[in-house]
Amino acid sequence: MKIALIAHDRKKDDLIQFVIAYLPILTENSLYATGTTGQRIIDETGLSVHKFRSGPLGGDQQIGSMIAQDEMDMVIFFRDPLTAQPHEPDVTALIRLCDVYNIPLATNMGTAEVLLKGLKEGFVDWRLIRERRG
Numbered sequence: 001m002k003i004a005l006i007a008h009d010r011k012k013d014d015l016i017q018f019v020i021a022y023l024p025i026l027t028e029n030s031l032y033a034t035g036t037t038g039q040r041i042i043d044e045t046g047l048s049v050h051k052f053r054s055g056p057l058g059g060d061q062q063i064g065s066m067i068a069q070d071e072m073d074m075v076i077f078f079r080d081p082l083t084a085q086p087h088e089p090d091v092t093a094l095i096r097l098c099d100v101y102n103i104p105l106a107t108n109m110g111t112a113e114v115l116l117k118g119l120k121e122g123f124v125d126w127r128l129i130r131e132r133r134g
């Protein structure tokens, strides 16, 4: 599965802790991230991550483009609901595309845990079945 990992600055520590906690599941999947988030994951966990541009420089849109091409299976996006982002329209667009294409999306750690546990149990396998048919 292809999983996008994204965190706003004040949520990056939380995401790193989350990634460490779920390392066994995440290692079995292909990971993608916006630039700064991806670099921190690589530096602090040793995981292999495909990095896009930083969020404010178009990274959210690059991940959105993968979703629009049916090439992303899950998005974990630790948003900061208390800080205004200069690229808020990009953030909204990414979330919108997840809804357009029914891509499982977590915007906080509580939901992210449920998604990864669900992924392990096979609840997202419909994405693979759909790929084989495609």
Ligand SMILES: O=C(CO)COP(=O)(O)O
Pocket: 006, 007, 008, 009, 033, 034, 035, 036, 037, 038, 053, 054, 055, 056, 059, 060, 091
């Ligand atoms: O701003 C972001 C998502 O909207 C995250 O971007 P970075 O990972 O480059 O900080």
